[in-house]
Amino acid sequence: MPDIFVANKKGESKVRTSSDSKKAFHKIELPKNHAENPREIFFANKKENEEIILFLRGHIATNFPWIVISSFLIIFPLLLFFFFNFVESPFPFISGAFIVIFTLLYYLAVFAYAFINFMKWFYNTLIITTLGVVDIDYSDLIYHDVAITKLNLIEDVKYNKAGFFRSFFNFGDLFIQTAGGKENLEALGIPNPAHAAHIIANSIGKGDGSG
Amino acid sequence: MQRILSQTQSEKETEVDNFNFLTQFINIPLLLKATALLLILMYAIFAFVIFNQVRTMNKIIYIPSSSRILIVISVIHLLLSISLFLAAVVIL
16 A cells, blocks of 8 residues: 655654765855855854845955955065066075075965955954854954844844945945944945845844844 | 276175175074074964864854864865975975
């Protein structure tokens, strides 16, 4: 007799095969600067019933300055080597081994510069959830700040988008004013700030009642 | 004209003499090696700080597809800096 309903065995769904983990490993995507209702993002202090409505980080165009600087820093030693082919070296006592080691160290430092700037962009995020707003600021290698505000504590939200590039690429700054002495939240250089402001404005007063 | 040339030559000789006098007291290759090793060691510590920071930030916010790659990159960066230090010890 065919089975109409077969109950799942306990723990069967939680078992991950090696092919599953391979699939997960191969699923590499470029980091997005905004996402609506993302399910795969986790943050500290996330409650079980809390769902992310909007996830924001700076527009990709905000990365242009450090990409340009890094590109120049990559090319610079090549120009220097080219120059010293024609001119006598002012440091004759420096051996070839030193030059190789210093060049490698220089390129590692350039990589670190680019990587830290990427991290600044990657970790500077604003998350709007069903219960509140989470602002993660990562401004330096040794400094980060996480601010969480409940939706019922938000008093005002505003955004500005000034300048040619900001208008062209449609990104700007978002400011969230909170009640009383609570810290105000800000998200700088986010894509489509009007949409984010609209979502937050619609959520004001909702959420958990306990302040 | 010849006087000016001889004057320039004597100035150059004085510079070379000064340099030789300095190198008698300071071992320049050794000084350079010590400086390079110190710099690379400091850089390796800095690379470890970056790795630690990525780990800390991944605990605060975790995006499965990208956070894992950042950890891998920071580990590679740390290993490269340690390798550079070891290479510098051997080569220099």
